[in-house]
Amino acid sequence: MARPATETARSAPAARHGAFHSLRVAAVDRLTDDSVAVTFAVPPELRETYRYMPGQHLALRRAGGGAEIRRTYSICGPALAPEGPETLRVGVRLVEGGEFSTFALKKLTVGDTVEVMAPAGRFVLEPGPGHFVGVVGGSGITPVLSIVSTLLAREPEARFCLIRSDRTAASTMFLEEVADLKDRYPDRLQLVHVLSREEQQTGLPSGRLDEDRLTGLLPALLPVEAVDGWFLCGPYGLVQGAERALRALGVPRGRVHQEIFHVDDGASTAPARVAAPAHATVTATLDGRSGSWPVQDGESLLEAVLRNRADAPYACKGGVCGTCRAFLVSGEVRMDRNFALEADEVGAGYVLACQSHPVTEQVELDFDR
Known part of the structure; x- marks a missing residue:
């Protein structure tokens, strides 16, 4: 017999982190043949809600094919308005078979919501002051563009080295925006651009930025040991190769931050779904309210919570975006995949609810921490 669901309330936080609001499209700018930048207008009453830190992303939602579609896209604009932004701009690259990216490139127009x-x-x-480096591939430039533009505008004692890899010049997102930053901050922004499928008249030879190449290239470009923070973003292969290169060069793990935009099917093999312990129960706190519900066989903890709380935060459900991050208050879980949480977050007790399955009969999550 299923256990009855229970729910209690406590003082709710001021903002609901999983809530959606309808925003009007203010601009759709073509960047390349297969990418656009979408700008949303933020009304005054929501500017505090959408105040962001450079590097953060937005989850977008729409109905399609009889089901709800959610996708995450990084904010590419600088975070310079302490009261909150008047607009939000995200970069969208077309993914083969991608429902939302196809919609954004082919159908989304100004005035839509x-x-x-x-x-x-x-x-x-x-x-803050310091020397920082970004290693990005393809659309991985999007959050790093926000980071670089914010840092250089707000901190005169900061320097940034941007190492980016693209297939061709024509496929390079935000090419003009990065060039403008280089012109504005010639002494504080170092730009290195590598094309994998096209020769350049100047700069580095073409080819992929893999582990071996980065291990040799980075010490030739900058004092590796003096860099205060490394920001790796892009496809799984590039990010993992860069991380291994930095490890080989002796960079402390705490200085390396990463975000993966695309994971190949062969990047990891998820373990087979297993039955939850008999009568497993998840207790979850979300927006100040706590509830306890049974976990069905093979269900992730997020799926169990969503059956009872449709407002639980999530986007990709693939262990990549980190939107469903929650603190494991008690119990034990097994995560199938994790491409979003860094080692210190896992060590501190955070899990991805979409990838977590109960190992103990009682598991408690807190989405508000």
Whole structure:
């Protein structure tokens, strides 16, 4: 017999981190043949809600094909308005077979409305003095563009080295925006651009930025040991190769931050779904309210919570975006995949609810921490 669900309330936080609001599209700018930048207008009453740190992302939601579609896209604009932004700009690259990206590139127009969740994500840099480096591939430039533009505008004692990899010049997102930053901050922004499928008249030879190449390239470009923070963003292969290169060069793990935009099917093998312990129960706290519900066989903890709380935060359900991050208050879980949480977050007790399955009969999560 299923256990009855129970729910209690406590003092709710001021903002609901999983809530969506309808925002009007103010601009759709073509960046390349397969990418656009979408700008949303933020009304005055929601500017505090959408105040963001450079590097954070937005979850977008729409109905399609009889089901709800959610996708996350990084904010690319600088975070310069302490009272909250008047607009939010995200970069969208077309993914083969991608329902939302196809809609954004082919159908989305000025005046349309899209449901947008409040900013989330921990791939961020609070502006301060120091020397920082970004290693990005393809659309991985999007959050790093926000980080770089914010840092250089707000902190005169900061320097940034941007190492970016793209297939061709024509496929490079935000090419003009990065060039403008280089012109504005010539002494504080170092730019290195590598094309994997096209030769350049100047700069580095073409080819992929893999582990071996980065291990040799980075010490030739900058004093590796003096860098205060490394920001790696892009496809799984590039990010993992860069991380291994930094490890080989002796960079402390705490200085390396990463966000993966695309994970190949062969990047990891998820373990087979297993039956939950008999009568497993998840207790979850979300927006100040706590409830306890049974976990069905093979269900993730997020799925169990969503059956009872449709407002539970999530986007990709693939262990990549980190939107469903929660603190494990008690019990034990097994995560199938984790491409979003850093080692210190896991060590501190955080899990991805979409990838977590109960190991103990009682598990308690807190989405508000």
